[in-house]
Amino acid sequence: MSRAAVPGTLKIAFKLLVNDRGKFAALLVGILFAVFLMIMMTSMFSGILKRSSATVLNVGARVWIMDPAVNNVASSIPMPDYVLDAARSIPGVKYAVPLYSSVALVKLRGGTYQAATVIGLDDASLFGRPQLLQGNIQDIYGENAFVVVKDAEFSKLGNPGLGSEFEINDHRGKIVGIAHVATSGLFGIPTLYTTYSRAVSYIPSMRYTAAFILVQPKSDAAIPAIQKAVARLGYQALTEDQFVQKVSDFYIYQTGLGTNVLLMTIISFTVGLSISAQTFYTFILENLEKFGALKAIGAKGRELVLMILFQATFTALTAYGLGVGLATLLMTVARLRLPGYAAEITYLNLVLAFVMVLVIAAISSLIGIRKVIRIEPFDIFRG
Amino acid sequence: MSTALQAVRLTKWFGEGEARTLAVKEVSFEASFGEILYIVGPSGSGKTTLLSMISGILRPNEGQVLVEGSDLWHQSDDAIADFRLHKVGFVFQDYHLFPRLTTAENVAIPLILKQVPWNEALVRAHGFLEVVGLANKAELPPVKLSGGEQQRVAIARAIASEPDIMIFDEPTASLDGDTGRKIVSFVKEHILNARRCIVIVTHDSRIFEYADRIMNMEDGRLTGIANGGLHES
Numbered sequence: 001m002s003r004a005a006v007p008g009t010l011k012i013a014f015k016l017l018v019n020d021r022g023k024f025a026a027l028l029v030g031i032l033f034a035v036f037l038m039i040m041m042t043s044m045f046s047g048i049l050k051r052s053s054a055t056v057l058n059v060g061a062r063v064w065i066m067d068p069a070v071n072n073v074a075s076s077i078p079m080p081d082y083v084l085d086a087a088r089s090i091p092g093v094k095y096a097v098p099l100y101s102s103v104a105l106v107k108l109r110g111g112t113y114q115a116a117t118v119i120g121l122d123d124a125s126l127f128g129r130p131q132l133l134q135g136n137i138q139d140i141y142g143e144n145a146f147v148v149v150k151d152a153e154f155s156k157l158g159n160p161g162l163g164s165e166f167e168i169n170d171h172r173g174k175i176v177g178i179a180h181v182a183t184s185g186l187f188g189i190p191t192l193y194t195t196y197s198r199a200v201s202y203i204p205s206m207r208y209t210a211a212f213i214l215v216q217p218k219s220d221a222a223i224p225a226i227q228k229a230v231a232r233l234g235y236q237a238l239t240e241d242q243f244v245q246k247v248s249d250f251y252i253y254q255t256g257l258g259t260n261v262l263l264m265t266i267i268s269f270t271v272g273l274s275i276s277a278q279t280f281y282t283f284i285l286e287n288l289e290k291f292g293a294l295k296a297i298g299a300k301g302r303e304l305v306l307m308i309l310f311q312a313t314f315t316a317l318t319a320y321g322l323g324v325g326l327a328t329l330l331m332t333v334a335r336l337r338l339p340g341y342a343a344e345i346t347y348l349n350l351v352l353a354f355v356m357v358l359v360i361a362a363i364s365s366l367i368g369i370r371k372v373i374r375i376e377p378f379d380i381f382r383g
Numbered sequence: 384m385s386t387a388l389q390a391v392r393l394t395k396w397f398g399e400g401e402a403r404t405l406a407v408k409e410v411s412f413e414a415s416f417g418e419i420l421y422i423v424g425p426s427g428s429g430k431t432t433l434l435s436m437i438s439g440i441l442r443p444n445e446g447q448v449l450v451e452g453s454d455l456w457h458q459s460d461d462a463i464a465d466f467r468l469h470k471v472g473f474v475f476q477d478y479h480l481f482p483r484l485t486t487a488e489n490v491a492i493p494l495i496l497k498q499v500p501w502n503e504a505l506v507r508a509h510g511f512l513e514v515v516g517l518a519n520k521a522e523l524p525p526v527k528l529s530g531g532e533q534q535r536v537a538i539a540r541a542i543a544s545e546p547d548i549m550i551f552d553e554p555t556a557s558l559d560g561d562t563g564r565k566i567v568s569f570v571k572e573h574i575l576n577a578r579r580c581i582v583i584v585t586h587d588s589r590i591f592e593y594a595d596r597i598m599n600m601e602d603g604r605l606t607g608i609a610n611g612g613l614h615e616s
Contacts, residue, residue: 016484
């Protein structure tokens with residue numbers, strides 16, 4: 001007589017679990033708390049990393065040439081003009097343009113100062129220009145013209161409209177366009193776009209002015225050769241993805257950010273694991289005699305194992321769903337109150353938390369399974 | 384009466400070497416369909432150990448348990464589990480009902496283990512609760528029932544798998560004398576039939592009158608078999 005595990009036994013397992021409301025709630029809260037913390041921590045980390053590469057993502061150049069010592073967009077090292085000329089002469093380069101990137105102080109009409117990122121676009125092509133919400137991009141060639149990005153930091157410039165004026169390094173500035181970009185910056189300061197030549201003339205510069213050189217290759221196949229040619233010049237050419245990765249690596253490995261987030265994630269995992277493993281163990285202990293009675297009645301060991309695995313998995317997945325929901329809710333509320341709130345749930349965050357939850361479920365159930373496998377029906381008779 | 388099971392020189396000890404304790408020593412007997420067989424004796428006499436060996440729960444060190452002509456303990460673990468599920472009904476001393484399930488769900492457990500669909504198992508469980516007079520308590524959790532009622536739920540669960548052999552471990556231990564007698568009387572009248580054998584471990588002399596035969600054990604040995612209270616010795 002052979003029997004397979006049946007859904008009926010899982011229904012018994014389900015009822016044993018959820019009808020013990022106190023224990024079930026404690027299990028849910030333990031894992032939910034862990035999932036919530038893991039999602040929050042990793043999402044904030046993802047949000048910060050994405051924002052750290054905001055300029056790279058917003059400009060959207062296929063290849064970026066920079067000094068090899070540059071490890072993030074904010075600390076660019078200007079390059080001499082010959083690098084631009086050399087880049088333009090590399091076979092496989094369709095075109096190459098300079099990009100100016102710096103931080104300048106803006107004096108507002110009220111007399112207050114506000115730091116702003118100024119990005120100077122190549123005068124001829126305006127390559128990397130943002131999408132305009134208001135105004136005409138051709139007006140950027142007008143006198144003192146700037147385009148302001150309408151993001152979370154927009155209000156720090158006094159919510160300027162078209163025609164609004166300000167001072168930048170004793171030069172008059174005038175808003176001729178209001179733009180939208182895909183990603184806001186990390187440092188909480190507004191962004192202004194203008195032409196490369198105006199940026200260079202308005203903002204105090206070092207001997208060299210090109211922070212980056214943006215390259216459009218003739219084809220993707222040409223990129224490795226371009227990178228080699230640039231390396232021979234003593235500079236570095238990175239694709240957009242490589243540059244984003246380099247910036248991320250900087251924040252992960254060369255600042256305390258990565259370590260701190262990793263530690264917090266491990267702590268969240270440990271707290272969730274200890275709460276759920278302890279509660280699940282107590283739950284199994286309380287039901288141990290009942291599992292023994294089931295064994296005496298004729299349940300096989302694998303059926304009991306399946307019941308415990310089902311209980312642990314069901315609890316873990318329910319708590320996972322609730323944890324993700326709670327984290328999403330909190331982030332949504334936070335964004336309503338703080339438009340610059342940098343947190344973003346990515347598939348990787350979800351998968352990471354899911355894997356950790358499965359590990360919690362596996363460890364919790366293993367402890368229970370060991371006890372249940374060892375219980376002898378004879379112990380039930382002996383009391 | 385045909386033989387339901389036969390125990391042949393069953394022996395069981397626990398521990399090894401100097402720590403070895405002999406629990407049951409070469410006990411042989413037969414239990415027949417249609418009879419109630421009591422195993423009685425003082426505490427530590429080996430009653431429960433013997434009961435566990437004949438019901439497929441505890442493997443003997445020596446001897447055989449013959450059921451339908453074959454030795455139970457020469458079968459695989461899965462086959463022995465199936466034997467317990469299909470051939471044996473257990474009524475435990477402490478009932479071991481699941482407090483988080485309803486009474487009907489408790490009774491349905493053996494049916495669910497036998498892969499009977501959930502709803503059908505519950506319908507049949509209601510039928511077995513009717514047999515023990517508790518159909519109106521089907522949706523209550525066992526903790527809401529009295530001790531005697533819980534005992535009857537345990538009986539309903541034991542008969543749900545329609546077993547050939549029913550095993551009762553100290554069925555009156557947690558009940559007052561009157562309720563205990565009522566329970567055993569009920570078992571004799573409604574649960575026992577010509578295709579079923581009932582084995583009861585007890586040391587409650589107040590219910591001896593319901594036995595067909597009484598096996599007496601002392602120090603792990605069978606010291607005698609007598610006819611029960613309704614028979615002439």
